[in-house]
Amino acid sequence: MNIDKVPESVGKEIEVKGWVWRKRESKNIIFLILRDSNGVAQFTVNEDQPFFKDAQEITMESSVIMKGIVNEDKRSPTGYEIKTTGMEIVQIAERYPITKDQSTEFLLDVRHLWLRSRKMTAIMKIRSTVVGAIHEFFRDRGYIEFDPPIFQPSQCEGGSTLFEVKYFDKKVYLTQSWQLYAEAAVFALEKVYDMSPTFRAEKSKTTRHLSEFWMAEMEAAWMKLDEVTEVAKDEIRFIIQQVLKKNKKELELLGRDVKLLEHYAKSEYPTIKYKEALKIINEKHGMNVKWGKDLRTLEEAKIAEHFGVPVVVTHYPTEIMGFYKPPSKEDPKEALCFDMIAPEGYCEIIGGSERSLLVDDMEKRLKAEGEDPKNYDWYFDLRKYGSVPHSGYGVGVERVVAWVCGLDSIRDAIAFPRNMIRFKP
Ligand code: 4AD
Numbered sequence: 553m554n555i556d557k558v559p560e561s562v563g564k565e566i567e568v569k570g571w572v573w574r575k576r577e578s579k580n581i582i583f584l585i586l587r588d589s590n591g592v593a594q595f596t597v598n599e600d601q602p603f604f605k606d607a608q609e610i611t612m613e614s615s616v617i618m619k620g621i622v623n624e625d626k627r628s629p630t631g632y633e634i635k636t637t638g639m640e641i642v643q644i645a646e647r648y649p650i651t652k653d654q655s656t657e658f659l660l661d662v663r664h665l666w667l668r669s670r671k672m673t674a675i676m677k678i679r680s681t682v683v684g685a686i687h688e689f690f691r692d693r694g695y696i697e698f699d700p701p702i703f704q705p706s707q708c709e710g711g712s713t714l715f716e717v718k719y720f721d722k723k724v725y726l727t728q729s730w731q732l733y734a735e736a737a738v739f740a741l742e743k744v745y746d747m748s749p750t751f752r753a754e755k756s757k758t759t760r761h762l763s764e765f766w767m768a769e770m771e772a773a774w775m776k777l778d779e780v781t782e783v784a785k786d787e788i789r790f791i792i793q794q795v796l797k798k799n800k801k802e803l804e805l806l807g808r809d810v811k812l813l814e815h816y817a818k819s820e821y822p823t824i825k826y827k828e829a830l831k832i833i834n835e836k837h838g839m840n841v842k843w844g845k846d847l848r849t850l851e852e853a854k855i856a857e858h859f860g861v862p863v864v865v866t867h868y869p870t871e872i873m874g875f876y877k878p879p880s881k882e883d884p885k886e887a888l889c890f891d892m893i894a895p896e897g898y899c900e901i902i903g904g905s906e907r908s909l910l911v912d913d914m915e916k917r918l919k920a921e922g923e924d925p926k927n928y929d930w931y932f933d934l935r936k937y938g939s940v941p942h943s944g945y946g947v948g949v950e951r952v953v954a955w956v957c958g959l960d961s962i963r964d965a966i967a968f969p970r971n972m973i974r975f976k977p
């Protein structure tokens with residue numbers, strides 16, 4: 553039986569398979585708190601019981617199969633106490649290296665064990681809901697799942713964060729984004745999405761960057777900026793709604809402000825232009841950011857704080873944007889692109905744009921970035937045969953999980969985080 557069924561079993565004998573999470577001992581009684589993937593439950597063993605000696609020997613994280621009769625008991629941390637009627641030790645654990653109050657770095661070193669903590673268990677469950685929600689969102693709307701190659705011959709998001717891989721006697725890169733390949737797919741499937749590992753050699757050790765993360769991307773033929781930003785807002789609201797529906801218990805365990813999430817789940821999110829964002833931070837928040845500068849975390853945080861909900865910022869300066877983000881016709885200095893910025897300091901969670909159809913302009917911009925446009929021949933082909941407007945965006949899965957869970961660092965949003973200084977275990 554799963555531990556979360558204990559409250560329904562008062563007066564009955566139950567059997568639970570699990571691990572010893574906590575143990576308290578007095579002279580004539582032992583309290584064993586068991587955990588399984590669903591929760592914790594307190595068992596008691598009295599000195600007159602035949603397995604009292606076994607219970608004395610048991611250590612933290614030992615695996616056991618316990619039988620007992622459930623009673624309500626206000627003194628128990630869970631409100632229930634199970635009087636043990638049978639106990640089978642599956643394995644006595646060696647001295648568990650994780651004790652109270654250990655450093656974050658140590659917990660990362662023993663991540664393979666720390667995954668069992670109630671905190672990590674809760675986060676992994678919420679992550680699973682987020683991932684499931686993304687699939688459901690797109691499939692329900694007729695998007696086709698389309699998988700990209702992970703080995704790619706060229707960059708999508710700037711050469712400085714590429715991971716090089718020896719590829720027989722040649723050199724390739726790990727994918728920075730699925731986007732360029734998705735652009736090929738929309739001419740066949742029109743609406744596609746995907747969620748897959750993404751790699752960036754980020755030289756920063758921030759609480760928001762991983763070198764291996766999961767990006768959930770979408771791409772749609774015929775779609776323009778105003779439409780694609782609305783899809784992004786709907787997706788984020790849907791993710792939060794699903795987490796609220798399925799993970800109340802986990803959110804509570806993490807101490808997350810559920811009221812705030814409920815607010816995000818049903819609010820409208822504003823769309824503002826980059827130049828309006830500058831006005832807000834410069835005029836209302838005493839900053840001095842000049843037109844043409846990319847927004848830093850600090851500035852993004854102020855913008856989202858100003859509205860108290862996620863904000864879509866569009867029309868960033870073309871000059872500082874990737875080669876595929878097209879200049880607007882009205883004002884070519886502004887690109888038809890957007891970021892979604894999450895509140896509470898979580899900042900950019902989505903990046904997207906319309907896709908440029910101007911081959912000459914893209915060639916020029918690639919050259920300026922030190923790229924050989926010849927490597928993009930196939931991509932430019934897409935503009936030659938039945939080209940249509942199209943748009944897409946990418947959601948940083950871990951950024952969303954970190955925000956929804958209210959985590960201090962993105963590292964806890966993924967089971968085995970990789971960053972500049974860590975690739976083990
Ligand atoms: O803004 P980015 O770089 O956009 C793209 O890669 C586009 N090609 C996506 C598209 O249009 N299909 O990345 C998208 C999102 C960011 O907003 C951020 O949430 C996340 O991916 N992201 C990272 N997450 C964790 N660690 C990193 N190093 C990240 N880099 C980007």
Ligand code: MG
Pocket residue numbers: 891900902903
């Ligand atoms: Mg971005």
